[in-house]
Amino acid sequence: MTILVLNAGSSSLKYQLFRFENGAHAVLAKGVVERIGLNGSFVGHKGKDGAEVRIDGAIANHTDALKKVFAALTDKDYGVISGVSDISAFGHRILHGAEDFNASVLMTEENLQKCRKNIDLGPLHMPPNLACVDACRELARDTPNAAVFDTAFHSTMDKTAFMYAIPYEYYTDYKIRKYGFHGTSHRYVSGEAIKYMEKIGKNPSRIITCHLGNGSSIAAVKDGKVIDTSMGLTPLEGLMMGTRSGDLDPAVIEFIAVKTGKNLAETINILNKKSGVLGVSGVSSDFRDLSAAAEEGNERAELALGMFAYRVKKYIGSYFAALNGADAIVFTGGIGENSVKMRERILKGLCGLGVKFCAERNLSAKRGEISEINAADSEIKILVIPTDEELVIARETFELTAGK
Ligand code: AMP
Numbered sequence: 001m002t003i004l005v006l007n008a009g010s011s012s013l014k015y016q017l018f019r020f021e022n023g024a025h026a027v028l029a030k031g032v033v034e035r036i037g038l039n040g041s042f043v044g045h046k047g048k049d050g051a052e053v054r055i056d057g058a059i060a061n062h063t064d065a066l067k068k069v070f071a072a073l074t075d076k077d078y079g080v081i082s083g084v085s086d087i088s089a090f091g092h093r094i095l096h097g098a099e100d101f102n103a104s105v106l107m108t109e110e111n112l113q114k115c116r117k118n119i120d121l122g123p124l125h126m127p128p129n130l131a132c133v134d135a136c137r138e139l140a141r142d143t144p145n146a147a148v149f150d151t152a153f154h155s156t157m158d159k160t161a162f163m164y165a166i167p168y169e170y171y172t173d174y175k176i177r178k179y180g181f182h183g184t185s186h187r188y189v190s191g192e193a194i195k196y197m198e199k200i201g202k203n204p205s206r207i208i209t210c211h212l213g214n215g216s217s218i219a220a221v222k223d224g225k226v227i228d229t230s231m232g233l234t235p236l237e238g239l240m241m242g243t244r245s246g247d248l249d250p251a252v253i254e255f256i257a258v259k260t261g262k263n264l265a266e267t268i269n270i271l272n273k274k275s276g277v278l279g280v281s282g283v284s285s286d287f288r289d290l291s292a293a294a295e296e297g298n299e300r301a302e303l304a305l306g307m308f309a310y311r312v313k314k315y316i317g318s319y320f321a322a323l324n325g326a327d328a329i330v331f332t333g334g335i336g337e338n339s340v341k342m343r344e345r346i347l348k349g350l351c352g353l354g355v356k357f358c359a360e361r362n363l364s365a366k367r368g369e370i371s372e373i374n375a376a377d378s379e380i381k382i383l384v385i386p387t388d389e390e391l392v393i394a395r396e397t398f399e400l401t402a403g404k
Contacts, residue, residue, distance in 0.1 A: 002081065012385065101152060154181075184392040328382070330383045
């Protein structure tokens with residue numbers, strides 16, 4: 001089976017083409033369409049033999065973007081399939097499943113309608129996600145579409161964990177509650193952690209997964225099921241992020257609005273796009289830039305990094321309490337996988353909980369592989385595990401569509 005995984009953003013479309021054969025999988029091609037609907041749009045495509053090409057040209061919307069992806073995948077020079085009919089199924093990353101979806105589903109008309117009703121829960125991501133499903137249905141009518149929800153893995157949370165302490169009717173009437181995001185990543189790395197630990201004779205039941213990237217979240221996973229996670233109704237809650245504030249006193253919102261004369265939507269936009277490490281440092285949302293600035297003596301960059309680490313540590317501590325201990329802490333995402341210094345900042349002070357960090361192992365952890373960065377006598381394993389959200393989406397799509 002050949003499965004095309006699609007991850008649509010407001011002006012971008014990431015894609016990866018997988019082949020599943022005899023129980024194994026291979027990535028045939030991948031790429032990203034950038035600047036959809038803007039000037040200077042292009043496709044960055046990595047196809048046959050890993051050769052990279054950039055295809056420039058106007059791309060007005062997601063249907064156009066998908067046409068370009070199909071053209072790249074079937075190109076006679078760098079394409080990998082002979083026609084669009086070679087694609088057996090599409091797998092879509094969909095931001096919000098709300099309470100309607102606690103697992104991946106085929107995008108039937110009925111499910112698509114349910115998703116459309118949830119657009120207000122993810123107004124930035126849901127329209128492009130669904131535009132991409134519409135484009136596939138238009139351009140490849142007979143090919144099935146699977147929806148894999150960012151929220152689904154977190155649907156096992158208990159009410160005590162997911163309810164907000166606001167009037168109960170807001171939950172019953174408007175479904176205002178914690179949902180959590182990055183579910184495919186938390187699912188993948190917690191699964192990989194369990195496999196890794198079972199191989200070395202351990203039987204882990206309590207895992208804390210830290211997905212630290214431009215967007216960051218933490219989950220407490222017990223016996224393979226999420227019992228709590230840091231993001232909320234939207235991805236704004238929880239950890240401090242690249243541009244998102246994360247947790248703050250909700251009264252701050254009105255205070256900012258009154259002081260600056262901004263309306264509610266503008267204020268929330270500031271919390272989503274101009275806050276986090278970018279807002280505190282005034283330098284960048286990128287941790288590489290921040291580290292470089294901090295090393296050159298920029299105090300606000302140093303402060304932003306310190307705040308980020310402190311907040312991750314506090315969440316890890318609270319999930320120790322939620323899980324009644326932990327067997328493993330997992331780091332993943334662009335920062336979690338690559339930033340040796342950030343892992344050290346977070347972990348150095350965690351010793352009181354039976355976690356023994358090893359600075360040398362942390363330094364020598366190989367990129368792209370599972371690494372143990374705890375001391376040999378640490379009760380709790382600390383693992384760096386590369387995430388692979390596209391693979392999870394491809395596997396789910398395979399399971400939903402194989403043989404159909
Ligand atoms: P993600 O959203 O998971 O792709 O992560 C993106 C973030 O990872 C970027 O904003 C960078 O700040 C961070 N990152 C990627 N590589 C490194 C690295 N080598 N060192 C520090 N941070 C990194």
